[in-house]
Amino acid sequence: MKNIIWTEWLKVRTYRTFWVMLLLAVIIPLAANFFMANLFSNGDLKKATQLMGQPFSFPAIWLSVASISSYTSGLFAILLIILTTNEYTFRTNRQNIIDGWDRREFVYAKLFWLVALSVLALALSTIIGIIVGVSYGDTSVSFEDYRYVVYYFLQVMVTLSLALLIAVLLKRAGIAIVIFFAYTMMIDNILSALLTRQFGKVGGLLPLQAGDELLPVPLFGKMIAKEVFEPYVYIIAMVAYISLAMYIVFRRMMKSDL
């Protein structure tokens, strides 16, 4: 594993696109959280937020940060898609195998990014939560309700698993990014809405919707009474989606011609 991580580091060390994308993926959720906190802490909106239970004070801050950050997961996904499809574009997926990686190790290399980016998202939202909570909240630091950040972490894992799956199946950055956003921004929502209308709460079990159900938008979510499963059902669903995506990625990589 050390060899894999070192090799992946050599690949990105001086890759400008990687660093620019990474910077964006860090700055945008940071800016979005500060923007929202700032927006709802001034003037008339401040009064409204007090009715909603102080969303930028501990412990409610964790749900707010998780919910706001979840809209920016696509940035990490683009990064993973670029890192994966680059290998196909440059045909270095072949070269890595020829040089002496097992095909399995090639998949591990991409899984390393999946995990590393997810952990980065987790760490980032934790830090943002603490900073925003201290700056805009009225209470002292507390990790009560931190579980929302863990739900967000799981949702990022699902999002990145989907991104990796699409990248491995389509092999081209452009088309993979288009399909990824078509799914995450439209198809998942539409299917979920249709399923919900037909079959009720089962519609909330679609890959991205499952995470969304656990992260209701704090400012409005609580006003809408909605029939939902217990949290563990969504957690199991997300773990199942991650496992399924991994299974398909491994199967594809182990059996196909490169």
Next chain:
Amino acid sequence: MSILSLQGISKRYGAVQALSGVSFDVPPGSVFGILGPNGSGKTTLLGIVTDVLKADSGTFQLFGKAGTATQRRSIGTLLETPNFYHYLSGWKNLEISASIKRRGADDIERVLKVCGLYARKDAAFKTYSLGMKQRLALAAVLLGDPDVLILDEPTNGLDPSGIAEVRGIIHNLAQSGKTIILASHLLDEVEKVCTHVAILQRGQLLLSGAVTEVIQRNDFVELSASDNSALAALMLRYPGCNSAVISGSSVIATFDSYPDTAAINGWCANNGIWLSQLQLRKKSLEKAFLELTHTSNS
């Protein structure tokens, strides 16, 4: 123990049977040429050996063991095209190859110098010319001084001096006892260096073995005199001569066994024909190859 041993390798791409039941062995220390026209399955075969392609059936062993990543690390391979990260320099690309091969970066300087790329080591791969990309691929092959090399069309994209350099490199490697598996459609490339050969045509193995054994390359004699038609007639009466035809300004005579030029000279002189030219020639591999593939076509 064979370096590489193939048993009944078959591979199909849709309607095209790229390889059908190919089996042969590469002995250690040999320079093993895999010959065949474009599309005969050479690259497919080497792709299977390096695990970038999956065979439909058949097995192979590297160093007597089922081929795995561990064995690949001790083989330098150039397959088809140079595959490198476009945005990285030649040096940094080789750092990645070295890392995957579990070797230190200490050999990079040497291989870049051998391949004449040291001056451009810090330029991005995408700025390289076709020939330079090929040189970098060769540098990657030489990294860590492996005992076995797999080279698929190694002189692709190189200029004449580059081709001569690569031949020189291959020659030196062969001299130092390394095993080289060389796929090419350029026959003179193979002719100059190979000790063993396998000939493929449309996925079928036509033959394989030591060059001297498997390719009938009857030596022939090229000779001329003032009266070539009289010379041709005389040569046909020479014991062991099976043909004598006039070709341009000389007569080409072929023999059942290795021709003795001194005896031929004496025979002609005794029969009153004084030779102005007498030269022992070898049938080129190209000609032998064309005959071979032509026979199997018809």
